[in-house]
Amino acid sequence: MTLERRDVLRGALGGAAWATLGGNLGACGPTTLASAIPSDPFKAWFGIDRAVVDRVLAALGSHGADAGDLYFQHTRTRSVSLEDGIVHAASTHVDAGVGLRVVVGEQTGYAFTEDLSEVAMIAAAKTAASIARGQAIVPPVSATPTAYGGYYAIDVPWSQVGIDLKLPLLRTLDAKVRALDPSVTKVSVSWVDSEEKVLVATLGGAMVVDERPMSRLAATVTMVRNGVTQSNRGDFAGRRSLSWYTDAILDELAAKAVDRTAILFDARRPPAGEMPVVLAAGASGILLHEAIGHGMEADFNRKNISIYADMLGKKVAPDFVTIVDDATREHERGALNVDDEGTPGQRTVLVENGVLASYLHDAISAKHYGIASTGSGRRESFRHIVLPRMRCTTMENGPHTREEIIASVDRGIIAETFTNGQVQIGAGDFTFYIKNGWMIEGGKVTYPIKDVNIIGNGPEALRNVMMAADDSKLDSGGWTCGKDGQSVPVSQGLPTVLVSKLTVGGVDA
Amino acid sequence: MREELQGRAHEAVALALGLGASGARAHASRSRALETVVRDGVLEKAQESTSRSLSLRVWIGRRCSGHSTNDLRPEALRPFVEEAVAITKALEEDPFQDLPDPALYQGRPEVDLELADGTVMDNAAAAREAWGIAASEAAHADPRVISASTFVSQSHDIGALVASNGLSGHWEGTSLWGGAEVTVRDEGDARPEAGFYGGGTHKDRLPDAAAAGREALARALERLGTGKGPTLKTTMIVDPRVSAQIVRRLLGAANAGSISQGRSFYAGKLGQRMFAPSFTLLDDPLVRRGDGSRTFDSEGIAARPLPIVEEGVLRNVFVDTYYGRKAGLAPTTGSSSNLIVKPGTRSRDALVQAAPKAVLVTGWLGGNSDATTGDFSLGIRGHIVENGVVGPPVGEMNCTGNLVELFANLMEVGNDPWPYGSARVPTLVFDGVQFSGA
Numbered sequence: 001m002t003l004e005r006r007d008v009l010r011g012a013l014g015g016a017a018w019a020t021l022g023g024n025l026g027a028c029g030p031t032t033l034a035s036a037i038p039s040d041p042f043k044a045w046f047g048i049d050r051a052v053v054d055r056v057l058a059a060l061g062s063h064g065a066d067a068g069d070l071y072f073q074h075t076r077t078r079s080v081s082l083e084d085g086i087v088h089a090a091s092t093h094v095d096a097g098v099g100l101r102v103v104v105g106e107q108t109g110y111a112f113t114e115d116l117s118e119v120a121m122i123a124a125a126k127t128a129a130s131i132a133r134g135q136a137i138v139p140p141v142s143a144t145p146t147a148y149g150g151y152y153a154i155d156v157p158w159s160q161v162g163i164d165l166k167l168p169l170l171r172t173l174d175a176k177v178r179a180l181d182p183s184v185t186k187v188s189v190s191w192v193d194s195e196e197k198v199l200v201a202t203l204g205g206a207m208v209v210d211e212r213p214m215s216r217l218a219a220t221v222t223m224v225r226n227g228v229t230q231s232n233r234g235d236f237a238g239r240r241s242l243s244w245y246t247d248a249i250l251d252e253l254a255a256k257a258v259d260r261t262a263i264l265f266d267a268r269r270p271p272a273g274e275m276p277v278v279l280a281a282g283a284s285g286i287l288l289h290e291a292i293g294h295g296m297e298a299d300f301n302r303k304n305i306s307i308y309a310d311m312l313g314k315k316v317a318p319d320f321v322t323i324v325d326d327a328t329r330e331h332e333r334g335a336l337n338v339d340d341e342g343t344p345g346q347r348t349v350l351v352e353n354g355v356l357a358s359y360l361h362d363a364i365s366a367k368h369y370g371i372a373s374t375g376s377g378r379r380e381s382f383r384h385i386v387l388p389r390m391r392c393t394t395m396e397n398g399p400h401t402r403e404e405i406i407a408s409v410d411r412g413i414i415a416e417t418f419t420n421g422q423v424q425i426g427a428g429d430f431t432f433y434i435k436n437g438w439m440i441e442g443g444k445v446t447y448p449i450k451d452v453n454i455i456g457n458g459p460e461a462l463r464n465v466m467m468a469a470d471d472s473k474l475d476s477g478g479w480t481c482g483k484d485g486q487s488v489p490v491s492q493g494l495p496t497v498l499v500s501k502l503t504v505g506g507v508d509a
Numbered sequence: 510m511r512e513e514l515q516g517r518a519h520e521a522v523a524l525a526l527g528l529g530a531s532g533a534r535a536h537a538s539r540s541r542a543l544e545t546v547v548r549d550g551v552l553e554k555a556q557e558s559t560s561r562s563l564s565l566r567v568w569i570g571r572r573c574s575g576h577s578t579n580d581l582r583p584e585a586l587r588p589f590v591e592e593a594v595a596i597t598k599a600l601e602e603d604p605f606q607d608l609p610d611p612a613l614y615q616g617r618p619e620v621d622l623e624l625a626d627g628t629v630m631d632n633a634a635a636a637r638e639a640w641g642i643a644a645s646e647a648a649h650a651d652p653r654v655i656s657a658s659t660f661v662s663q664s665h666d667i668g669a670l671v672a673s674n675g676l677s678g679h680w681e682g683t684s685l686w687g688g689a690e691v692t693v694r695d696e697g698d699a700r701p702e703a704g705f706y707g708g709g710t711h712k713d714r715l716p717d718a719a720a721a722g723r724e725a726l727a728r729a730l731e732r733l734g735t736g737k738g739p740t741l742k743t744t745m746i747v748d749p750r751v752s753a754q755i756v757r758r759l760l761g762a763a764n765a766g767s768i769s770q771g772r773s774f775y776a777g778k779l780g781q782r783m784f785a786p787s788f789t790l791l792d793d794p795l796v797r798r799g800d801g802s803r804t805f806d807s808e809g810i811a812a813r814p815l816p817i818v819e820e821g822v823l824r825n826v827f828v829d830t831y832y833g834r835k836a837g838l839a840p841t842t843g844s845s846s847n848l849i850v851k852p853g854t855r856s857r858d859a860l861v862q863a864a865p866k867a868v869l870v871t872g873w874l875g876g877n878s879d880a881t882t883g884d885f886s887l888g889i890r891g892h893i894v895e896n897g898v899v900g901p902p903v904g905e906m907n908c909t910g911n912l913v914e915l916f917a918n919l920m921e922v923g924n925d926p927w928p929y930g931s932a933r934v935p936t937l938v939f940d941g942v943q944f945s946g947a
Contacts, residue, residue, distance in 0.1 A: 231879075
């Protein structure tokens with residue numbers, strides 16, 4: 001029940017990313033996905049006649065609009081989990097509806113309905129249109145549905161995978177975790193997959209479809225040694241099919257979960273106060289997400305309430321820093337063939353060689369700034385309005401090596417795995433929580449650390465990026481970004497990076 | 510509407526039993542929500558919606574699974590229930606799975622908790638917009654204001670819960686909230702922001718628009734010139750506007766599920782003194798017009814006040830049917846309702862004035878805690894207090910420690926519980942807290 005602008009990122013302890021990443025496919029023009037997309041997706045996916053859609057669009061434009069759209073969505077989510085060696089819970093969730101939006105300047109009229117009858121949709125269209133006061137516009141007869149990208153085509157759709165095929169995966173992972181260490185006392189394994197069908201029809205005549213698969217496998221482990229209990233978790237997530245979860249992947253995940261837990265028995269709290277922080281390659285992209293990513297979302301900037309509102313074209317970081325937000329990373333959690341307004345997924349450079357290059361735009365902010373949308377308009381579901389959001393946020397390789405970076409630190413920490421982060425858009429203060437890391441003393445790694453909150457200021461942290469290594473990678477954990485009460489899947493990555501000073505939530509000085 | 514929802518829930522349960530389930534519980538609900546956002550005096554967003562949902566939990570012996578859908582067309586019900594039953598059959602026996610003991614359904618409070626206000630949904634779009642414009646105007650009463658965004662949202666929710674072993678219940682509630690967020694121009698590029706939100710189940714709980722705008726502005730202005738605080742170990746005074754968050758964090762592991770999985774610092778502590786004697790915490794579902802009030806929980810267990818901590822002694826944790834069986838604990842309820850911390854005698858201002866040195870926390874930023882060990886590290890903002898006087902604002906600081914130790918060092922509780930939301934938590938004063946800053 002809040003409208004908080006302090007935006008949050010939560011994840012499931014990313015880190016140690018190793019997954020092979022697809023390259024940038026470059027082209028984001030229309031592609032034919034004849035096998036996946038039915039010729040009449042309205043009928044096939046939502047049971048609606050095209051003529052009805054045209055009448056709903058006409059109602060949506062009945063008082064005029066600068067823009068408007070229908071966002072049809074059907075999502076089927078299935079989960080199953082195993083605990084104490086037993087498959088103890090399973091669920092399915094089906095959610096379908098249409099969101100109807102009318103945009104006039106910076107004003108939005110919004111309604112949604114789960115009832116896809118013509119009567120209900122026309123009523124919702126009239127509600128959304130009530131924000132407008134102009135002359136009716138006549139939408140062009142809608143075109144042939146178009147699909148873009150192809151960044152996450154999968155071999156077998158999740159709707160065709162029965163629970164019987166998932167149970168062996170859970171049992172195998174459970175057994176692998178238990179086999180790794182005799183001090184493991186409890187294992188919880190959870191699985192979620194979802195299949196989402198999206199159809200955007202705009203008052204401008206565009207009609208865009210997308211199918212978005214998602215899956216996540218997580219293991220939570222409890223270990224007891226000498227009367228002390230510790231627990232931790234690891235996961236893999238992405239727009240991937242069942243065949244991706246090979247035996248080797250399960251070994252990797254089991255090791256990740258056990259290693260991260262076992263190290264806690266030896267881990268301590270670091271000293272408190274300002275010190276250099278080395279961000280390990282991968283999940284440390286949480287730094288970008290919080291320190292700059294949210295502040296670059298153009299809704300905050302067009303309203304002049306972001307700390308980055310006056311910095312476009314200005315030098316904000318050293319020359320070797322290039323930060324991108326990329327929808328085209330194949331099969332990654334934050335990949336998007338097309339955004340939720342029908343703009344093709346693309347790669348957006350936020351900071352190029354240290355200079356602030358572009359905000360992340362949806363159609364409203366793009367119009368405000370007189371430029372093209374960056375395809376960043378996203379919504380949690382048909383129940384939500386569009387907002388500019390991140391996708392896969394990373395920093396490109398720098399000129400240094402991880403070894404050089406660690407050796408350069410006299411007294412500081414390495415941040416390795418994370419649970420969550422948050423930012424205040426206007427003040428620029430951001431935080432992220434380190435679950436696992438290391439102390440560096442005299443250029444050498446000395447002992448493991450745990451449970452440390454880091455706080456800093458976005459622009460200051462960017463200026464204080466001293467070194468970046470040549471090992472940039474995207475994290476493969478299941479990160480979810482929250483903004484204005486809306487959650488969307490994202491990815492993040494980073495090479496090993498040194499920030500000369502951040503405030504470390506340790507104990508004693 | 511109530512009859513329709515009860516009918517739908519009964520129908521789903523009957524169909525599941527007919528298809529071979531040995532037990533079933535269904536929840537049917539409907540929510541109508543309206544929201545108006547005004548930014549800088551101009552309507553920015555108007556939203557209206559109606560949501561419906563049917564969720565069904567199916568047992569076949571000791572097998573169990575849960576399912577939900579918003580496709581409520583009559584012809585969709587049978588395939589939905591068929592799939593639920595088929596998936597349940599594919600699972601394996603779990604000896605702890607069962608419906609609640611029907612005895613726990615009994616003793617539902619007879620009192621009218623007054624959770625629905627028939628006039629809430631009569632609040633028209635024009636009234637919401639007028640509230641927003643008035644709040645926005647009040648929030649702009651300073652030349653340093655860059656932007657002020659306000660909202661009013663209202664909803665009416667109704668639902669029915671039916672289970673095959675003798676449960677049938679319904680609930681209804683309304684909610685009306687308004688708030689303002691203000692961003693002000695500071696030195697350099699910084700644009701401090703702050704907000705104020707208030708509301709409740711009844712129309713008279715909506716704050717005065719101008720007062721809400723003024724309060725949001727005052728909080729934003731309070732952040733002007735924020736400096737980085739020092740690294741120090743000292744008293745922490747937590748303002749009542751944010752004290753509920755640290756209490757909720759403390760309770761994160763206070764449930765049978767976490768205990769049964771060895772992921773709770775509450776394991777084995779029932780009946781023991783864990784915290785300072787000044788700390789008494791009650792979960793009370795029977796607060797009249799309370800935001801978290803209810804007569805039964807999501808399993809149908811009849812609601813009753815549940816002492817969690819009495820004078821520092823752990824009395825109860827949240828126990829649902831499944832994890833109660835697993836952890837060997839009698840079910841209480843699986844989730845909190847209204848959290849009430851027993852107030853003390855002094856106000857926040859009096860507590861500040863009595864402090865020789867302290868950090869007054871007025872906001873949290875990120876951070877987390879470990880449910881297994883209680884270790885925490887949280888971002889904060891607030892003010893340094895010296896000799897009873899509130900100093901200039903500080904930020905970019907963390908506080909770090911262990912939740913059990915923190916609440917063992919709870920020195921005093923204020924008399925000023927925050928009036929909005931489902932937690933009534935006053936000012937909290939903790940001794941010897943580690944802060945990190947410059």
